[in-house]
Amino acid sequence: MSQISLLPEDAVPSYQPLKPFYMWAGGKSRLLGRYSEVWPDLSRFDSYVEPFFGGGAVFGWLVAQPLAPQLASLGDVNAELVGLLEALRDHPDDFLREVRTLVSEYLLLDSKGGRKDWYYDQRKAYWRNPTPSHLYVLMRLGFNGIWQTCKESNGLFGTPAGLLNHSSAEAVYDEA
DSSP states (O other), X not given: OEEEEOSOTTOOOOOOOOOOSSOOTTOOXXXXXXXXXXXXXXXXXXXXXXXXXXXXXXXXXXXXXXXXXXXXXXXXXXXXXXXXXXXXXXXXHHHHHHHHHHHHHHHHOOSHHHHHHHHHHHHHHHHHSOOHHHHHHHHHHBSTTOOOOOGGGTTSOOOOBOOOOOOSHHHHOOOO
């Protein structure tokens, strides 16, 4: 399993909940209210290890807790997801710049057919040269947070297009 340390030791918690970074089948967003009833006393822990990050709902909830551990180590068996997390941690400006560029291209297309063609062209471009920001945009536009691969993807993200009905950049991604 690939694992990264996301928060530096001198991180100051914001106590603002983070939304999951993308839809994820099996995500825990809807269950967090129930989890909070059984969560242990967070003041007893100085670090948090998330071995199966997925969409990040549990981590997003945890960072909003006043007594949350100051250190977090996030991991997943999916190396593509870990690469995305590393890009967010190490190169957030570059990541966001590429996301903005891709989403701007997508939003310029008026027709559903044009957007669908664009999605599949971008997915093929990702297979040739995988980048975390490219993956993120594809995940945001893909079908229902499902992670699929296909024969042509050679084991990389291969999910079909979603509804592709976004009217603004904010509907695709959140810069916060």
